[in-house]
Amino acid sequence: MNRRLLEVCVEDPRGIAAAVAGGADRIELCAALDVGGLTPPASLVRAAALAPVPVHLLARPRAGGFVYDAAERALVADDIRTAAEAGLAGVVIGASTADGALDAATLAAWIALARDLGAARGRPLSLTLHRAFDLTPDLPAALEIAVALGFDRILTSGGMPRAADALAMLARLVERAGDEIIVLAGSGVSPATLPAILTSGVREVHASCRRATAEQNPALVRFGFGASTAKITDVRVVADLAAMLSDERT
Structure with missing residues (x-):
């Protein structure tokens, strides 16, 4: 039986600490989770590099869609360099064409860069395709493109807002x-929804907790400077999800 993993997305040092303390297997490092996550600041990247679990950097230069111009594509490339130079384990990337399909040319260029940087440091960068995948008109066909491009996993909610x-x-x-590739189920993953999500056969789950x-x-x-309510990573929710997955960990 395949080992099941819990990835927790976080946006600040307290989130990193809560994810680690609760038993997360991996961290996705972001900023601005309320808009689906953006590229985190370099200072947070350096702090996350000290975590005792693998950390993947989300490279998303702005909120909104995933059709990027040349300047934005250059920002993502620089984010990939930042992740490699900081010693992070991987990057999370995605790009679309105007019709919602995966922008294979842009993704191939970023992946080539990531591979070169991984080779230079003697350790490959793990590659996750983010939820730009969920906006494609044909998810199974997009999965085949992701495999051909060389992604290690796809973060997806199955084309719906919630997995x-x-x-x-x-x-x-x-x-x-x-x-050939790992399906990482994310969006709306909680202790209440996890049992149903696992019936799909997914091997990895992604949650903000x-x-x-x-x-x-x-x-x-x-x-x-603040909202009337804020959201924080709850170590108890991390621990609950980790415990629910523990029977599958070998």
């Missing part, structure tokens, strides 16, 4: 992926 609502598609993707917390300083809200 638990796309179990049939997730199962289809897992079957089609075989041993966040909970809302009240802003303690009203002045920060009044001046626009």
